[in-house]
Amino acid sequence: xxxxxxxxxxxxxxxxxxxxxxxxxxxxxxxxxxxxxxRNGVGKSTLAKLACGFLRPLSGAVRLAGHEITGARPSExxxxxxxxxxxxxxxxxxxxxxxxxxxxxxxxxxxxxxxxFQVFPRLSERLRQHAGTLSGGxxxxxxxxxGLAEGSDMIVIDEPTEGVQFENVVxxxxxxxxxxxxxxxxxxxxxNLTLVDRIADRIVIMDHGEVVLSAxxxxxxxxxxxxxxxx
Amino acid sequence: MxxxxxxxxxxxxxxxxxxxxxxxxxxVVMGLLNVLNIAHGEFIMIGAYTAYVVQKxxxxxVLAVPAAAGVCGIIGLVVERFLIRPLRYEPFETLLATWGLxxxxxxxxxxxxxxxxxxxxxPVVGSLNFFGEAYPTYRLVLMGVSASVLAGLFxxxxxAPTGARIRAMVGNPVLAEAVxxxxxxxxRNTFVTGTAMAGIAGVMIAPLTxxxxxxxxxxxVNSFFALVVGGMGTVAGLFAGAGIIGGLQSVLSATxxxxxxxxxxxxxxxxxxxxxxxxxxxxx
Numbered sequence: 001x002x003x004x005x006x007x008x009x010x011x012x013x014x015x016x017x018x019x020x021x022x023x024x025x026x027x028x029x030x031x032x033x034x035x036x037x038x039r040n041g042v043g044k045s046t047l048a049k050l051a052c053g054f055l056r057p058l059s060g061a062v063r064l065a066g067h068e069i070t071g072a073r074p075s076e077x078x079x080x081x082x083x084x085x086x087x088x089x090x091x092x093x094x095x096x097x098x099x100x101x102x103x104x105x106x107x108x109x110x111x112x113x114x115x116x117f118q119v120f121p122r123l124s125e126r127l128r129q130h131a132g133t134l135s136g137g138x139x140x141x142x143x144x145x146x147g148l149a150e151g152s153d154m155i156v157i158d159e160p161t162e163g164v165q166f167e168n169v170v171x172x173x174x175x176x177x178x179x180x181x182x183x184x185x186x187x188x189x190x191x192n193l194t195l196v197d198r199i200a201d202r203i204v205i206m207d208h209g210e211v212v213l214s215a216x217x218x219x220x221x222x223x224x225x226x227x228x229x230x231x
Numbered sequence: 232m233x234x235x236x237x238x239x240x241x242x243x244x245x246x247x248x249x250x251x252x253x254x255x256x257x258x259v260v261m262g263l264l265n266v267l268n269i270a271h272g273e274f275i276m277i278g279a280y281t282a283y284v285v286q287k288x289x290x291x292x293v294l295a296v297p298a299a300a301g302v303c304g305i306i307g308l309v310v311e312r313f314l315i316r317p318l319r320y321e322p323f324e325t326l327l328a329t330w331g332l333x334x335x336x337x338x339x340x341x342x343x344x345x346x347x348x349x350x351x352x353x354p355v356v357g358s359l360n361f362f363g364e365a366y367p368t369y370r371l372v373l374m375g376v377s378a379s380v381l382a383g384l385f386x387x388x389x390x391a392p393t394g395a396r397i398r399a400m401v402g403n404p405v406l407a408e409a410v411x412x413x414x415x416x417x418x419r420n421t422f423v424t425g426t427a428m429a430g431i432a433g434v435m436i437a438p439l440t441x442x443x444x445x446x447x448x449x450x451x452v453n454s455f456f457a458l459v460v461g462g463m464g465t466v467a468g469l470f471a472g473a474g475i476i477g478g479l480q481s482v483l484s485a486t487x488x489x490x491x492x493x494x495x496x497x498x499x500x501x502x503x504x505x506x507x508x509x510x511x512x513x514x515x
């Protein structure tokens with residue numbers, strides 16, 4: 001064990017027998033935010049799904065707090081403190097906003113979510129509406145609130161800012177940093193540098209299914225990132 | 232005359248409650264999982280045969296309820312594992328598969344019990360004086376049990392988050408698993424609940440109808456029409472569908488004749504399928 005809280009070790013895999021991700025290792029410390037960048041289609045989302053149990057890795061291991069969770073089901077992973085917010089189909093469209101948040105709560109109460117509603121009043125205004133009627137950006141806000149409210153110590157979020165307006169991206173960053181300061185670790189797949197600049201402790205860049213750069217955020221030039229993202 | 236009218240009203244209420252109990256299992260499986268279990272009637276039939284066996288063994292009739300729930304639940308478990316799950320709960324594939332399953336179950340029962348009618352004796356004999364009119368006690372018991380089961384289910388569905396979880400799972404299985412729903416188990420339990428309920432319905436109606444391998448066919452037709460008219464996945468839809476189909480059949484059978492009642496039901500259902508395919512109270 002190298003001491004990371006969430007460890008992805010030499011993971012390979014993809015859909016079926018395809019190998020979209022090849023030998024990727026990422027170790028995330030307690031209270032660390034790692035942003036995973038890269039162009040479309042280089043395997044970022046696939047890696048997130050492999051790490052969280054939505055796809056079974058062909059090889060490699062995933063560990064959470066020293067326990068191996070490779071190949072465990074997402075519902076089991078959540079039980080041990082691993083939250084995942086997907087990139088697509090991020091909320092239950094047929095359920096109301098309130099139901100989306102209270103679904104897994106025995107008492108269905110949302111009292112403790114007031115701090116999120118203060119940040120995103122849009123959501124509390126629409127609690128009785130079906131989540132399917134929200135805009136793409138609003139769905140992402142709902143998804144983030146759901147993920148943060150699960151109270152996990154390790155949170156994997158795939159493209160949280162897609163379609164989200166600037167002010168709300170800034171607010172998302174504040175919520176993530178606040179949770180980080182409370183001890184939670186994050187792996188955030190992201191293209192939006194507005195968010196990355198505000199939350200990243202470390203930046204990992206992927207290309208063609210492999211890690212091509214991994215460094216502390218302070219040591220990475222914006223120029224470097226942009227080169228990797230645009231080439 | 233007044234008492235006769237009262238009897239008629241009770242009869243309608245009785246028909247509606249019985250139909251609601253018969254529909255219940257299908258409403259769970261079809262309304263929540265989008266699986267039209269064509270073998271629903273056969274599960275009712277197996278429930279009725281279980282009641283027959285329990286009664287023939289000299290055991291108290293009440294024991295037939297857990298026995299039928301168990302038998303139909305176990306069959307449902309096997310069917311889910313080897314038929315419904317491998318077909319990934321796809322509506323059309325499972326429709327064809329359960330149609331075949333219905334054939335198989337009918338033939339298996341025929342093999343074991345023969346083609347002939349079996350009769351189950353009414354476990355609660357006699358009649359009660361009901362506002363000056365004698366009414367069979369068993370029917371009253373049946374109405375009471377049906378009403379309690381439906382009311383209990385209604386309250387549970389309103390309060391417990393299970394209904395919303397099932398909807399979440401059907402709408403977005405990947406996210407459902409992500410938020411901690413054990414989707415495989417939840418789908419299985421929902422399906423098995425539906426088949427077990429069909430078994431219980433079979434026990435309840437067994438004393439009122441000839442028990443034979445083909446008895447299920449009429450039930451699946453009525454149940455399906457009730458769901459078409461009422462709308463799927465809601466308790467209001469279940470009651471509305473059972474009320475309209477059951478009420479219509481009961482009133483027209485009494486005032487005109489059963490064939491006209493059946494035709495009217497067919498006509499109404501076709502009208503709904505054509506003009507309002509989601510029924511009166513569909514799931515939003």
